[in-house]
Amino acid sequence: MSQEIEIEFKNLLTKEAFDYLLKVFPFPTNGQTQVNYYFETDQFDLQKNRCALRIREKNNTYQLTLKEPHSDGILETHESLSHQEAIHWLTGHIIYKQRIDEQLKQFNISLDALKYYGSLKTIRYEANVQDVLLVLDHSTYHGHSDYELEIEAKNKKSGIEFFNNILEQHHIEKKKTPNKIERFFNTRPK
Secondary structure, eight states, X not given: OEEEEEEEEEEEEOHHHHHHHHHHTTOXXXXXXXXXXXXXXXXXXXXXXXXXXXXXXXXXXXXEEEEEEETTXXXXXXXXXXXXXXXXXXXXXXXXXXXXXXXXXXXXXOGGGOEEEEEEEEEEEEEEEXXXXXXXXXXXXXXXXXXXXXXXXXXXHHHHHHHHHHHHHTTOOOOOOOOHHHHHHHTSOO
């Protein structure tokens, strides 16, 4: 189990802007595929508390992550899962994870109330530039496809400066960008 504060800035991109940024920054030729599997309660208690819960599959590993609001960004609580544990979660047999359970109890949410709602697949390109992590994501979910720029920084000040400079220098329109789980649930068939 680990916890970290994530400081990130996001902007949806056109495919043309995505392809352009892939060329002008030192991204690898091939991106890495990852799949997010999202969980929620029937009453959407996580969303009501501005939280999100997912399993991320990447390089044949599985990580359960609870994201919750924090004054400096997003508090992420991580727990590793085995392949078999991930399968249990995805088939409605939630495996107890102490730290996630403790964090959820702060919001009066029980592990038993969680349900699997579906997945979002991302091809991710990462580059370290000027002490920030520059990320380009191409995501697909519910028949939708989108492109996103993400900046992960060590502090808000340097992160927002770097983010705004990229948008300005490369003439990219700044857009209100919901996070992936919001986009996933907003496009979910009713």
